[in-house]
Amino acid sequence: MNKLQRSSLYQLSIMRFRLTLREPEAIFWVFIFPILLAVGLGIAFRNRPADVLQVAATRPQLTRALAADKGLTATTMDEPAGSRALASGSILLLAIQQPDGVAYRYDDTNPDARTARLLADRAIQTAAGRRDAVSSEDQHIHEPGARYIDFVVPGLLGMNLMGSAIWGMGFSIVEARQKKLLKRMVASPMPRWQYLASYLISRLALLVLEVVAFLGFARLIFAVPFRGSLWQLALLCVLASLSFSALGLLVSSRAKTMEAASGLMNLVMLPMWILSGVFFSASRFPAVIQPIVRALPLTAAIDTLRGNMLQGMNMGQMFAPIAILLAWVAVPFAVSLRIFRWR
């Protein structure tokens, strides 16, 4: 054995690394799941021609006028049949011939129905001979960087960093406590800080694999942009992962059973899944709760990842979220070192 192999910190870290890699479920959640999610979202929100909207009219000549618009497909049905079709959602709008004009029946809280209303009215007015007062043309945006997939990839990365750190720490620490392994470890001359540090070291080693696999996939398949510096992106991933690890350590510092631990973990992660802007911008939440939303580590992590990848910001421009992440490293770590239950 060489000197490195004799070091207890090395042995502890390599043990953690091995244990993670020998757990097939962990491999799935860490590597496969985020990629599947990105593929699913990429398909769901792929940039396709705008939807053709289903509408209907009560008279054939109205139907012909509607069908002339590329954005609409139209059928003819009488009023009762049309109402039923509206209720079942198979059409978005029914154009009803009135003695003095046309009535549109649709749900104005449904954005697609409102779009259908605009298109239908334009088609009918145009068929009746209306001419545009101002000539106009459309310019479509489909370039990388402004699509939903570009927005969601940093969000998924942040969510994945959180999940793998908290689950990875939480379950294995509580399992070791439950199986009396923690007690056995502290009955040996092992320095206690090394045991906890080994979790962080193996986490960072896995992080490299995890982040490279996920972002590499996003780059190759979706051509997601990397506008900021890559080494800063790496640093941000490390910082985010450390803050989630510290949180995972805190969550698992007392729990004696898996049930208690998994309840706590969900309690900690659920608000962040909802509030931290993984799938849509966190700024959509009301101003009253914004201070809470901003203070969450996942919000800060995702903000910095988006800032780096999408806006090409450097770390100096993202002082506030980085400070929040640093606080989330220091405070939970310090608290859990004090309250950690070794037996």
Place this chain on the structure above:
Amino acid sequence: MLNGEPRRQEESTALLLRGVRKSFADVVAVDHLDLEVARAECFGLLGPNGAGKTTTIEICEGLTAPDEGRVELLGLNWRSGAGELRQRIGVQLQETQFPEKLTVEEVLRLFRSFFRRGIPVEESIQSAQLEEKRGARVGTLSGGQKQRLAMACALVGDPELLFLDEPTTGLDPQARRHLWDLVDRLKQAGRTIILTTHYMEEAERLCDRVAIMDHGRVLALGSPQQLIASVGGEHIVEFAISGHESGDGAADAALLSAIPGVHSHRSDAGLHQLSVRELHIAVPRIFAELTRQGLHLSEFRTHSATLEDVFMRLTGRNLRDE
């Protein structure tokens, strides 16, 4: 006190407990315990579950802090010498489960890395006779093999003082004998061993001295032979009575105790126990006395006195009833 006194004590005494007390909530687990274990001795704490054995051994191992009392190991104490002590003792806890997906060799390599000095991993694998299982994952080991791995982890730092908490609980008889052989070899090598057990045959077989514990106290202390001799006889005669000719009740205890050669008598759920020194002399007399009283036997057997009988004499209970 002479200048050389503490030094001499360190050389001869491996473990010293004075007035050690520990309670959990309102349960007193260990009640003013005094113990002294010499170097190269194999010392056993024998008692039923809940007697305070594990609390006692964990106080010795520095895992539980006593409420009061003095604890010294190898002349050091846990307050000032913890780092040094951890290097010099070996510990095997009750029911430790090593990570199932690590191999035997990986677990031992990990534990070896914690000790400044110790034996090579290879040697610890050999001494626990796990050569064939070196590359096997912990999850695939049998109960006995897991226990030998735990033992190997305790030995990998070449400890001066070895603690074994219920080393054979839950093992089948063959695995138990296998582990006993391992402990025998450690004893022959002159290592100090402190073990807890609720198997009296284990204490008899392995220990130079035994402390019988119950409710956090030591009831009796001595070599297994001394303790058995203290019962007053080397053999136990047990019998049960099925019927009575005159029908006036059970056997007369006073008359049974009065038989020459019978040291004591007790009865438990219809089973009479007499301790006797010389079977060939006492048994005919017991038969004669029972016949004289007009009693019919439904059972009659004898066995050599064991620590179990000592425990029963001291507490009126069986070790395993708990």
